[in-house]
Amino acid sequence: MPELIPQEALWPGNFWLHLLVFTVIIxxxxxxxxxxxxxxxxxxxxxxQVRLGPNRAGPFGLLQPLADVIKVLxxxxxxxxxxxxxVFWLAPIVAFVPVLMMFAVIPFQxxxxxxxLNIGILYIVAVSSMASIGIFMAGWSSNNKYSLIGAMRDVAxxxxxxxxxxxxxxxxxxxxxxxSLTEIVEAQxxxxxxxxxxxxxxxxxxxxxxxxxxxxxxVEADSEIVAGYNIEYSxxxxxxxxxxxxxxxxxxxxxxxxxxxxxxxGPLLPxxxxxxxxxxxxxxxxxxxxxxxxxxxIDQVMAFTWKFLLPLALINLLITSLQVVFWPExxxxxxxxxxxxxxxxxxxxxxxxxxxxxxxxxx
Amino acid sequence: xxxxxxxxxLAVVAITAALAVVSLRNIFRAALCxxxxxxxxxxxxxxxxxxxxxxxxxxxxxxxxxILIILAIMxxxxxxxxxxxxxxxxxxxxxxxxxxCIAVFAVIRTPWQVSDLPPVEPTTAELANKLFGEGGxxxxxxISAVLLLATIIGAxxxxxxx
Numbered sequence: 410m411p412e413l414i415p416q417e418a419l420w421p422g423n424f425w426l427h428l429l430v431f432t433v434i435i436x437x438x439x440x441x442x443x444x445x446x447x448x449x450x451x452x453x454x455x456x457x458q459v460r461l462g463p464n465r466a467g468p469f470g471l472l473q474p475l476a477d478v479i480k481v482l483x484x485x486x487x488x489x490x491x492x493x494x495x496v497f498w499l500a501p502i503v504a505f506v507p508v509l510m511m512f513a514v515i516p517f518q519x520x521x522x523x524x525x526l527n528i529g530i531l532y533i534v535a536v537s538s539m540a541s542i543g544i545f546m547a548g549w550s551s552n553n554k555y556s557l558i559g560a561m562r563d564v565a566x567x568x569x570x571x572x573x574x575x576x577x578x579x580x581x582x583x584x585x586x587x588x589s590l591t592e593i594v595e596a597q598x599x600x601x602x603x604x605x606x607x608x609x610x611x612x613x614x615x616x617x618x619x620x621x622x623x624x625x626x627x628v629e630a631d632s633e634i635v636a637g638y639n640i641e642y643s644x645x646x647x648x649x650x651x652x653x654x655x656x657x658x659x660x661x662x663x664x665x666x667x668x669x670x671x672x673x674x675g676p677l678l679p680x681x682x683x684x685x686x687x688x689x690x691x692x693x694x695x696x697x698x699x700x701x702x703x704x705x706x707i708d709q710v711m712a713f714t715w716k717f718l719l720p721l722a723l724i725n726l727l728i729t730s731l732q733v734v735f736w737p738e739x740x741x742x743x744x745x746x747x748x749x750x751x752x753x754x755x756x757x758x759x760x761x762x763x764x765x766x767x768x769x770x771x772x
Numbered sequence: 773x774x775x776x777x778x779x780x781x782l783a784v785v786a787i788t789a790a791l792a793v794v795s796l797r798n799i800f801r802a803a804l805c806x807x808x809x810x811x812x813x814x815x816x817x818x819x820x821x822x823x824x825x826x827x828x829x830x831x832x833x834x835x836x837x838x839i840l841i842i843l844a845i846m847x848x849x850x851x852x853x854x855x856x857x858x859x860x861x862x863x864x865x866x867x868x869x870x871x872x873c874i875a876v877f878a879v880i881r882t883p884w885q886v887s888d889l890p891p892v893e894p895t896t897a898e899l900a901n902k903l904f905g906e907g908g909x910x911x912x913x914x915i916s917a918v919l920l921l922a923t924i925i926g927a928x929x930x931x932x933x934x
Contacts, residue, residue, distance in 0.1 A: 493801075495801075496800070496801065496804065527823070527893075527894035527896065528823050528896060531824070531827045531828075531831070532827050534827075534831060535830040535835060536830065538830070538831060538834065539835060541839065542804075542807060542838065542842075546804065549800055561843075561846070564839055564842070564843065567839075568836065568839055568840075571835070
């Protein structure tokens with residue numbers, strides 16, 4: 410059997426023990442952090458909208474997610490009579506498992522991860538593309554037109570935004586010279602957000618769309634299609650979808666931290682703590698965006714990715730590869746300023762090319 | 773030992789899923805079985821320590837092609853009942869069995885070159901060198917890229933309103 414993991418990287422003893430311990434750690438971490446994120450998002454949204462947010466259950470309302478969990482679990486489990494029942498049952502699992510799987514390769518600190526795959530980031534891109542199948546299964550099997558429309562929107566959105574997302578990851582991979590997440594973090598003497606500002610922006614917007622958060626949450630736009638693909642779900646199955654969405658937000662925050670913010674690296678504090686701090690910071694920005702920007706229309710979303718993000722991602726990839734091939738010893742400060750300048754110039758030029766919204770579009 | 777067990781489980785799942793694809797009447801479920809088949813083939817790639825190929829298999833076949841297939845299914849009528857049975861079943865079964873026999877015979881009779889070397893690790897750099905390096909396949913890769921571009925432009929031209 411080929412060694413997938415070098416022996417010294419296996420922390421508690423042998424392969425199976427390592428697998429067991431880290432799986433338990435990752436699942437516990439995801440569940441606890443998701444509960445914290447739900448509370449944190451509601452409090453932060455409340456703060457931004459000049460209200461209090463949940464504050465009754467426990468100190469500062471900290472026990473509110475727990476109360477919500479108990480409420481959801483004791484609800485009646487409803488299955489549509491004319492739906493496709495086996496698919497309806499499988500859909501939440503199919504949607505949730507890929508999100509859980511993505512966490513296998515994210516390093517919490519040096520060596521503290523389930524498997525250090527040498528194709529780490531490719532693995533993440535591949536696995537994340539699987540989650541939309543679960544969503545589509547849910548939308549189809551519910552036998553409900555709103556859920557089907559929601560699922561169709563999700564698939565269209567995901568297929569379109571995956572391309573600029575992958576292209577912006579390529580910029581990071583070119584600079585780091587590796588697909589392994591550990592090596593990408595180790596290559597970041599300067600956080601890649603400074604070397605790849607345009608790439609970071611594209612990745613951030615693309616991942617907002619990938620996890621269906623505002624302003625790209627038209628998959629579950631309440632005012633148009635009630636709740637999107639999970640209309641017919643209730644009880645535990647609905648909770649699994651909810652868990653999936655927050656776990657995805659957590660995973661994306663962790664990936665952004667790893668790729669662009671230097672992962673576990675940082676002065677003074679222990680690496681693990683740095684990782685958590687950065688993840689929570691990224692998540693706060695995501696919530697901030699949600700509180701600030703209104704929802705887009707479906708044609709605006711599509712036009713934005715194909716006409717704006719994709720060309721900019723291609724140009725970013727071209728510039729990065731030119732720099733890596735022809736001038737690898739360029740001084741860091743020059744790359745930082747040139748990157749910022751190019752980013753601002755490109756965004757200004759491209760915003761002149763086409764306008765989003767305002768005028769009606771006939772389909 | 774563990775790898776062999778994994779291989780047999782994946783192989784059985786892949787073949788069962790592939791049979792389900794052609795035998796299920798509900799086209800949507802057939803498409804889901806096709807996805808399961810793709811996934812188990814990716815698993816077989818992992819067992820053969822071709823990790824890059826496995827990730828690409830999941831990314832392209834599961835993430836993109838399967839989604840396109842499902843979208844295409846949404847455009848067909850009678851998704852749940854599928855196409856009505858016709859008289860071509862027996863010719864199809866006969867020709868499929870014949871093809872299977874020929875394929876198995878060819879695979880068994882071919883003197884495969886077996887290498888004693890352990891699998892290369894990591895595979896990504898090796899693959900890139902083989903594809904784009906000296907004496908590699910850079911020209912076919914470029915030609916296929918041009919072909920894809922031509923297809924995209926052709927599709928746009930066909931779909932444009934007059």
